[in-house]
Amino acid sequence: MIVINSISKDHTTTEVIRWLIALGVKDFVRIDSDVEDIEFVGYNGIDSFIISKNGIPINLFESKSYWYRRGGVISFSKSKLKEIKLSQDINLEKKLIGNISSENQALNDYIKQFVAHRSPVSLGSYHNSSLNKLHVLDLARQFGIKTPGTFVINTKKELSRKLVENGPLITKAISEGVSIYNVNHSYYSYTEEINESDLVNISDVFFPSLFQKKVDKKFEIRVFFLSDRFYSMVILSQRNKQTEVDFRKYDERKPNRFLPFRLPAEVELKLAALFKALDLNTGSADFVVDKNNEYFFLEINPVGQFSMVSYPCNYYLEKEVAKFLIN
Amino acid sequence: MSSYIDCDSYFLVFADCIPTRGAKNSTICDLTRTTLEVFPSSFYPFFEIFKQSTVKEIYNDLELESHIEFTKFLDFLLEKEYGMFVDDLELFPELEKRWESPELINNAIVDVRLRKHDFGGIFDQLNSLGCIYVQLRCFESLYTIKELSDVIKLAENKSIQSIELIIKYHASFTDQDYVDLYNDHVLISSLFVHSAPENKVLIADFGYKGEDQILKQEIHREIHFYTTPITGASHCGIIDAKYFSIGDVQSFMHNISYNSCLNKKISIDEEGLIKNCPSMIHDFGSIDDIVLRDVVDAESFRRVWGINKDLINVCQSCEFRAVCTDCRAYIESPDDFLSKPLKCGYNPNDGTWTDWTVGRQHAIAHYGIDI
Numbered sequence A: 001m002i003v004i005n006s007i008s009k010d011h012t013t014t015e016v017i018r019w020l021i022a023l024g025v026k027d028f029v030r031i032d033s034d035v036e037d038i039e040f041v042g043y044n045g046i047d048s049f050i051i052s053k054n055g056i057p058i059n060l061f062e063s064k065s066y067w068y069r070r071g072g073v074i075s076f077s078k079s080k081l082k083e084i085k086l087s088q089d090i091n092l093e094k095k096l097i098g099n100i101s102s103e104n105q106a107l108n109d110y111i112k113q114f115v116a117h118r119s120p121v122s123l124g125s126y127h128n129s130s131l132n133k134l135h136v137l138d139l140a141r142q143f144g145i146k147t148p149g150t151f152v153i154n155t156k157k158e159l160s161r162k163l164v165e166n167g168p169l170i171t172k173a174i175s176e177g178v179s180i181y182n183v184n185h186s187y188y189s190y191t192e193e194i195n196e197s198d199l200v201n202i203s204d205v206f207f208p209s210l211f212q213k214k215v216d217k218k219f220e221i222r223v224f225f226l227s228d229r230f231y232s233m234v235i236l237s238q239r240n241k242q243t244e245v246d247f248r249k250y251d252e253r254k255p256n257r258f259l260p261f262r263l264p265a266e267v268e269l270k271l272a273a274l275f276k277a278l279d280l281n282t283g284s285a286d287f288v289v290d291k292n293n294e295y296f297f298l299e300i301n302p303v304g305q306f307s308m309v310s311y312p313c314n315y316y317l318e319k320e321v322a323k324f325l326i327n
Numbered sequence B: 001m002s003s004y005i006d007c008d009s010y011f012l013v014f015a016d017c018i019p020t021r022g023a024k025n026s027t028i029c030d031l032t033r034t035t036l037e038v039f040p041s042s043f044y045p046f047f048e049i050f051k052q053s054t055v056k057e058i059y060n061d062l063e064l065e066s067h068i069e070f071t072k073f074l075d076f077l078l079e080k081e082y083g084m085f086v087d088d089l090e091l092f093p094e095l096e097k098r099w100e101s102p103e104l105i106n107n108a109i110v111d112v113r114l115r116k117h118d119f120g121g122i123f124d125q126l127n128s129l130g131c132i133y134v135q136l137r138c139f140e141s142l143y144t145i146k147e148l149s150d151v152i153k154l155a156e157n158k159s160i161q162s163i164e165l166i167i168k169y170h171a172s173f174t175d176q177d178y179v180d181l182y183n184d185h186v187l188i189s190s191l192f193v194h195s196a197p198e199n200k201v202l203i204a205d206f207g208y209k210g211e212d213q214i215l216k217q218e219i220h221r222e223i224h225f226y227t228t229p230i231t232g233a234s235h236c237g238i239i240d241a242k243y244f245s246i247g248d249v250q251s252f253m254h255n256i257s258y259n260s261c262l263n264k265k266i267s268i269d270e271e272g273l274i275k276n277c278p279s280m281i282h283d284f285g286s287i288d289d290i291v292l293r294d295v296v297d298a299e300s301f302r303r304v305w306g307i308n309k310d311l312i313n314v315c316q317s318c319e320f321r322a323v324c325t326d327c328r329a330y331i332e333s334p335d336d337f338l339s340k341p342l343k344c345g346y347n348p349n350d351g352t353w354t355d356w357t358v359g360r361q362h363a364i365a366h367y368g369i370d371i
């Protein structure tokens, strides 16, 4: 049995499953943590660890292959919990609900760890699904990978000093960044450039924020890593100003080119070591290459959208992932 | 005029800008910017030379009188942003010429005239073949809007992701009925109404009233009414530059590897006969007697799937072959299965488009096409 942890409407998961079916796999379970009704049934510690999906029991001991694609906590018996009154005291009730949700969280973590270890083949990692950007940059440097000068700053004074020392900086979220919308508008936080001229709009003290020296970039590289193989893509966006800092800002008239790329062997070796140190066998890594052909590592995303590499480069990564899971 | 004669770099043609050599003219298709440019085939060999020699070397190997022409050609490529100068070509591999898909059947055409098919059964079978797109063509108003809606419902929660619906105008339905039909079914990807009293477009917005421009654009759907009647399958198969497919890597790779129209297609004609396409004369039995899976498994059914433009006379030397559609049901010489599509008026030997019907009376009569 192949167990896949994902969320509903994740197109990449659907594509991989289409390949699994084409390659003859009949026994697989997709668990979409955001919508599915999952119940905990029982764990005897020996040979039976049963959860049920829409009423159908699944014995996790039978998992031969596990893919943690994405998705968070599966809530057990959410509906049943609502019916139970834990305490008349509203404050106690709140605290008890907190306790139960951390019990639920721990059980969830364990289930994912259990399947990941139990399955001879395991791809992706729940406990590593959100990495700390700053920590990863430190590690990368330890492996001899170049990174842009990185600072966390919370005063205008310090920011202005760094601008003088380094020239233009960029800033981005330390964690995930903003992606919110209401009925009329959508808001996303992008990587933004910061210049001396921006200082007038910045208060003297602000929330500690991540800044990096802006690399004089020739192009950007996105790399998808799948068990010892790299599939790289170059993003050519330097011709238009709008996308110079962040390629996700799209220019409809002159869209960026997303082309197959061959990462130099030396960069691949170091990057492989970094993935290993992070205990990840898959993920996406971003680089910028400057005018002197130096490769600057930016970040790793453990649940990278590999379809955005797969389609433009004609790599068929969805099929490669399916083949990996069958192996 | 500037010259690049001292340039020690290589000229990289971007992997998404793909040249195709034709008899007189050649093309370069920019898959990202979705453009297609034509240039004289005498320049085509440079695309091979770019892979081996630096720009300086190319100049040195050229006769002096060709320098100006070559410089102009580089100017053209740079101005269109088809490439750039690089020191290391190795870093930029080409796109692999490969196309695969997991589904056994990608798309299906179902024709309706006077016979009501068992749509429940058909959609179940298409589902087990992994079929993604369905085109439903109704030549007559056999179904009411309500009945059509019931038919579409039968396709829900299956592999089918979208249905293109072509129906005949009927005066008993209001504009709102058509809009409702669209709004009620996310499965309907497009709706065409033929034999209408006037040409017009209705907008379906699925009830969205917000201001988000991006969302608005995504939701916005048009229902097209045409006065022209679609009386039967013989309307299909027109080859025209406006149908060229130049927007997407996968469809380009598909086009050059397989038959762009018939690969992974299955059809059920108005009589319920299973065919590669409804316009084909040959059938593989009736949907009442035989399951689609058995038809798909037959080698003889899949034979046309592999007939790509490289195998088709005339098309094989046409600069549009990588982006052109194909038609195997209506061909120039009905006796020669590898002859070019009948309804194409292009001649790659002199680079001109003419009216395809001229001089084709024999084939037109053979297929009984009314012009």
Ligand code: SF4
Pocket (backbone or CB within 6 Å): B236, B237, B238, B261, B262, B277, B278, B279, B280, B326, B327, B328, B329, B330
């Ligand atoms: S083969 Fe010709 S007639 Fe048949 S579906 Fe294709 S284009 Fe239409």
Ligand code: SF4
Pocket (backbone or CB within 6 Å): B239, B309, B314, B315, B316, B318, B319, B320, B321, B324, B325, B326, B340, B341, B344, B345, B346, B347, B348
């Ligand atoms: S000759 Fe063939 S490839 Fe060229 S336009 Fe006509 S049908 Fe298309």
